[in-house]
Amino acid sequence: MGSLKIENVKKSFGPVDVLKGIDLDVKDGEFVVFVGPSGCGKSTLLRVIAGLEDATSGRVLIDSQEVTATPPAKRGIAMVFQTYALYPHLTVRDNMALGLKQAGEAAAEVDKRITAASTMLSLEPYLKRRPAELSGGQRQRVAIGRAVVREPKLFLFDEPLSNLDAALRVNTRLEIAQLHRRLKATMIYVTHDQVEAMTLADKIVVLNAGRIEQIGAPMELYHAPANEFVAGFIGSPKMNFIDGARLGESVKTVGVRPEHLTVDPKAGTWKGTVVHTEHLGADTNVYLDCEKAGLITVRIFGVYDAEPGSTLYATPDASKTYRFDADGKTVK
């Protein structure tokens, strides 16, 4: 009971077209992540789904019911915001209860749902506190709790982890993943962080400049990017793009991921000079200025010592190189 269908949704703010025709199908129980660079329209799309913005044209259907003209409170959705957006004058319990009371739920039912949600998110000790007395992680859990008690058809998350510090981010990410498994609810999650996208999503929607670039499972996007943008956006460090002409290839651009390159001090395909190395412990990133390929990044597993200025040869894994035509499309 939580499918979503978006048909040719467009959104303009004055002369600026933010969404240029989005079509999307989300099945019941799916975890879908919208990912893209800032300004790509992912948050706007989420707000159109929530009903906080009106689409300029197109239709939004939740459970095959058209909701394009339905106010947010009647759409059966719940939203978790980046800034938590808790009501500062209400206690944690009242924060969670407000939406239900507004919808006219019976007091007993409200109590039951709050108890269930606060147990699930281990919020019981804080129910009487106000948001000001909570830490960032606790506040975000309250915000999630406020969404859970509504028992919505659709959970919407708007960059919920961006305000948390790195350690807390990993924990909360885990909690959201568990929440999805337990509730089996449909969730839509917006982020600019590809790690969050890869780790949480059943299905990733990559957006760029108001258009969907590709929809697919995380590994699908990694192994078979539809175009140069997706190839560059998914994966860290970023894929190396090399001018096809310089390599004597017929295509416009050749792409190879840093982890699909090997280095050798004696022999290899591309001869280059070490510009800089980054030691991360588990792996090492080497920046090579190659005669043929230009500046490329190589990711080596484990520790690798390379003096800046020394010569190294990089060899791409031929089965894992990508070719893109002049439009940026992947050539099979």
Place this chain on the structure above:
Amino acid sequence: MSKATSSLPRTIGAHAILLTYTVIALFPVFVVVINSFKSRQAIFQQPLMPPMPKTFDLVGYTTVFGQGDFFLYFQNSLIVTVVSLFFVLLFGAMAAFALSEYRFRGNTLMGLYLALGIMIPIRLGTVAILQLMVASGLVNTLTALILVYTAQGLPLAIFILSEFMKGVSDDLKNAGRIDGLSEYTIFFRLVLPLVRPAMATVAVFTMIPIWNDLWFPLILAPSEATKTVTLGAQIFLGQFVTNWNAILAALSLAILPVLILYLIFSRQLIRGITSGAVK
């Protein structure tokens, strides 16, 4: 060795300047208050001396409470100030919310139009206002004063509050919309508490000119039943004889209510419950 953030000579210097300024600023008030407790002779012989047992005299206060109906004047002033303040804050905040929250055609123009009132003194329109009040039969009513003061206070209130309301988190308002709160509930329950410090600032700036105004009470409501304190005090100012004891006593008394209102609002200025709402 001096610390990084403060040095003794600097601290002393800063405090000396601030204290001097405070003394200069408060001196007239101080002179008014001490002289109000002195006999007429003492006021003129030693105007800067505090009241001594020999010069102490409450004649000013007895005159004020004996002549004229000062309790009524105080009541009028309070009604006019508090009611005008209420309307300025209510309508000002509502207009500011609409201007900062909703996108509509002419939003910027409307904001500029409303801010224009800050630059044009309302007294320029006195003749027209008087004609209007005569035509509508509101002369010599407190309503006339309240209407004028509300109009006078709105531009600055809207200008200040709309800036503050732009700073209120959109996420918070949207969370309210998703929880099914009406726009009015969002305004009264979520936004107003968050801009309370700004409301207090506006209240103080609006209140003082209204309380001190002599112009409009004199023109629009000079009858005995509608006199305000500032107008009431004028009866002691004669063309040939001025009853200084009574004037100083009336002025000292007039400070009190406005001081109390100011204290109430300044507590609000300091208090703030916004922390923790959003990061």
